[in-house]
């Protein structure tokens with residue numbers, strides 16, 4: 001964590017726990033456990049050579065998207081970076097289809113053609129590999145909501161702090177503000193853009209707090225490790241955006257517990273730094289809130305974890321057994337027309 005002084009959205013964990021109640025909170029803890037276990041086991045499959053391509057873990061950041069979707073619901077436009085496994089799971093893609101996608105199988109989420117960085121649902125416009133490249137698409141999604149008069153929906157754009165230095169980010173926010181578009185840009189500041197510390201990449205901090213006024217936007221800073229703070233803030237931001245139909249810049253301060261991608265041993269930070277970050281593991285924090293509120297016991301937590309491991313193991317069996325795509329279908333699913341006449345010339 002940098003020395004930056006953050007001013008987090010003010011919230012009371014007890015109030016959030018009471019408002020949401022045991023069933024919902026256990027459901028969300030369960031989702032966070034699924035995400036954690038799913039990625040941990042997919043990583044081991046990757047190391048065994050069963051999965052190819054890139055792989056970016058969301059481990060440590062789970063509270064942010066879990067709380068966001070709890071607060072805002074599924075029925076919005078969502079868009080993400082390559083770090084998109086959790087969002088796909090949260091928006092309804094099953095563990096089986098995502099694991100099969102990792103394995104490159106035809107039963108996969110993108111028919112085995114996208115891999116780990118390109119997952120979709122009917123509400124997730126995709127995971128995108130070009131840093132900052134998806135921000136204009138989120139702005140466009142927000143434009144479509146206004147154009148079609150869908151006043152009960154917003155667009156959510158998740159990006160890393162590294163994307164803030166990209167020109168596309170600036171253009172997207174400028175246009176969203178000029179045109180009054182209901183787009184919520186969520187910078188998940190996990191302190192590192194690959195091996196570059198945020199303080200060496202972004203000239204101003206805290207990012208959202210200091211940058212938002214350049215775009216005539218409001219900003220919010222969230223404690224991204226604490227589900228209760230993240231939920232309370234997203235709930236407020238959602239209600240406000242539905243009313244104002246204005247864009248907002250959000251910064252969720254977080255930590256990733258793994259390297260940038262699976263091939264990154266993370267030598268740029270010390271073991272002590274990582275251990276310190278893990279002391280605020282979002283899963284353990286939420287679990288402890290629930291235990292303190294008599295909504296969960298340690299044994300129930302262990303059982304929950306076990307059940308999620310079973311789901312993940314089954315998804316791996318499903319992926320193993322699924323067939324690879326037929327090479328004859330290689331050209332299917334691309335935009336280039338097969339027949340020149342489709343374009344009328």
Ligand SMILES: Cc1ncc(C[n+]2csc(CCOP(=O)(O)OP(=O)(O)O)c2C)c(N)n1
Nearest residue numbers: 083129130131160161162163190192193194
């Ligand atoms: C335009 C562009 N430049 C560089 C890269 C290489 N690259 C991939 S991820 C990454 C770091 C991005 O960090 P951040 O935006 O903070 O997201 P995080 O990985 O931390 O979630 C870079 C530089 C890229 N994919 N696209």
